[in-house]
Amino acid sequence: MGSDTIGSVARRHRLRLGLTQEELAARTGLSARAISRLEAGRVSQPRLPTVRLLADAFGLRGSERDAFCAMANPATADPAMTDPEPRTERKVPAELPPDAFPFTGRRREIDRLDAVLSGISDQPTALVMSTVTGPPGVGKSALVIHWAHRARVGFPDGQLYLNLRGYHPTRPMPAGDALTALLTGLGVAADEIPVDLAQRTARYRTEVADRRLLLVLDNAATEEQVVPLLPGTASCRVLVTSRDSLPGLVAFYGSHRIELSPLPPSDAAQFLRRFIGPRVDVAPDAARDLAQLCSGLPLALRIAAELAVARPESPLDDLVTELRDRHSRLSMFDRGAQPGGIGAVISWSLRRLAPEAVRAFRLLGLHPGSTFDAYALAALCGVDPGTAREIVGRLARSHLVLVAGRDRYDMHDLLRRYAASLADRGDDPADRPAAALRRLYDFHLAAAAAALDVLYPAESARRPAPPAGSPELRFDDPDAARRWLDHERGLLASAAAARDVDGWADRASWLSDALYRYLDGGHNADALRIHGNARDAAVLRADRAAETRALLGLGAAHLWRGELDEAAGCFRRSLELCQDGVWRARALNSLGVVERRLGRYDSAARVQQEAVALAADNADVTGEARALNNLAVTEHLRGRSRAAADHLDRALALFSQAGDRTGQANALHNLGKVEMLRGRTAAAADRLGRALDLYRRLGNLRGEATTLDCLGVAHTTAGQTDRAADHFEASLTIFGRIGDPAGVASAYNGLGEVARARGRPDVASVQHAAALESAAGSLEQQARAHRGLAVAGRARGDQVDAVEHYKRAADLYRALGAAEADEMLAELAGLGRG
Known part of the structure; x- marks a missing residue:
């Protein structure tokens, strides 16, 4: 070579x-x-x-x-396939949680795991896997983590651990999220993780291929959760835990199942001896009875032993008498609800905690998220964060909550279920579930407001005030604010949907209004949920103003998904409802975008000119700037570059005056497009580069993708096809991730134009055909795709194909009122088919 x-x-x-x-x-x-x-x-x-x-x-x-x-280097890490920064060696994950102490017994099960996972397979190409099953609280996770620590030296390429949360009441982990977590653990950068689930699985299997890795998949509910996460080569070993027997893993993948039973009396007594100490030897009968009352379940034994340690002055016999009494009184509760005597053990442990800790445990059963922090606990309980930290520390020391990361906590599913069963038993009305959840949601609204003030300071004066009295959370910089919003977006959506919690309508409306700009950056699915709930709340209250605002958000989400009929319906309904000039201007502006997407440029321009005038009359600076920005795009498409530039200069000045960084990025982006139309490629690249930097700092995925797409066009025009292809590929990835079909079509069209510039009409045809498949909601991209297919067909010598696509392109450009229609007719005439 x-x-x-x-x-x-x-x-x-x-x-x-x-x-x-x-x-x-x-x-x-x-x-x-x-x-x-x-x-x-x-x-x-x-x-x-x-x-x-x-x-x-x-x-x-x-x-x-x-x-x-031979051109590869097997000893060198591959930065192109992982992080963008060069590295000298591959990342070796070490994700195992700490080994449980004390760990007692399970000798037979450990030997079986050694034989299965450390032995030689009789089919060297087959995946080697073991599934540990059993009832909740029996110690499945403790066993596999203990074994993994013992065996980790045999896995020099690392150990991956993932809690699939299969039995979490509201948020089991989807396979796509699990793959993202695993790829991240392997060192794959976020922008390198494919969007499509099948491609993500393929990338994951590529990363682990031929690596001596141990994968621990804890707390799985179904085979469907597990199968996409299985490596494709025998170099890896897999450990799965589940309450279910998961027969499909045995039947189709040859998994070796180990059914875990409660600890036998001798092992349970040894567990207590190692935890409690010599007091067990002083009262061996009491220790045996204690183990029996805990049904041999390690989770129950651990909680009971912790209570015994906390009461060194009490003989074990007295503790056993207390627990036996609790067990008798709670036996009906435990039957069919909690395995063995664990309900009694938890109840017994709670009796020895301070009332505020018991109350906190009870209310944590209501938390709808996967993990929580001290601020969330403070909100649930109505206490200050410092007090909440002290309380959660006590709960952690009693093994009633688990440490899940820096300043974050979790609960075992059994404990969460038990806590939820107690949640409505408080005597104080403030402790009722609806009241506690309202405090939690109000805290999240207040924290969201603080994050939004850092991310979008220009809009802080127009955002509705959050609920007062919630724990205060501050953010030092935009990155921290964005991380919090990204992490808590699911809980905010739950808050908007919590119709049985007092204040739902106000909360749904607030979230829709406040989160509009953030959600508009590419979070379409959550935008539909949040704005949809706000619309429903407004209809119930006959609040026309709130319904108008929610419809604008809902319409925007439909617009970005390419659902133009639904978007237009939302915007027209908002106009019917609204009498306020500011919001009417915004509805007109959005409706103009739909008209433009449908190729009705003259109609779009009229509507947007009306929006500009109405916003100016009502002194809405940012509304006027946004309408000018969108009008400029329409004028650009009508071939009126001078008018477009004038509108954009005015819009940029207004955005700067208002301190609206998102608006500034939008205007710079569109100025770059105008400069391209004028043939000024260097100036276009400068403005687009500034826009891209702003979008990235704002975390606006849609803006980033659109600007990358435009930079691809600029580099194609300048003959820089490698750089152009890089930009189009990057934009395609983001457009696919956020679900923007028109954007996907544009990126594919750009790649087709790169291929034509490289003299590869066959490749260009494939790209433009892909664009056509995605372009149903955009006449502009359909026309561009047909034009590309026509040019590629002509270059291949396929005159029939070229004529067909030139005709379709001409029809579409004519419908758009674009000058390119005449160009297509001229090309047809050149082929003798005009």
């Missing part, structure tokens, strides 16, 4: 097959952007497993395959 780099050879093979980078990504499980970086020469020696995947995709055989694989 001479002096060729592996990137240039890979590109040559890909183009030989007529594959796009995205299609090659789908074949290999690598991300499109990783392939783009490889082809651009940003990594010179990728890992051997990666190169083998590429060789398979290219169909290489014999000496050609050997020569291609």
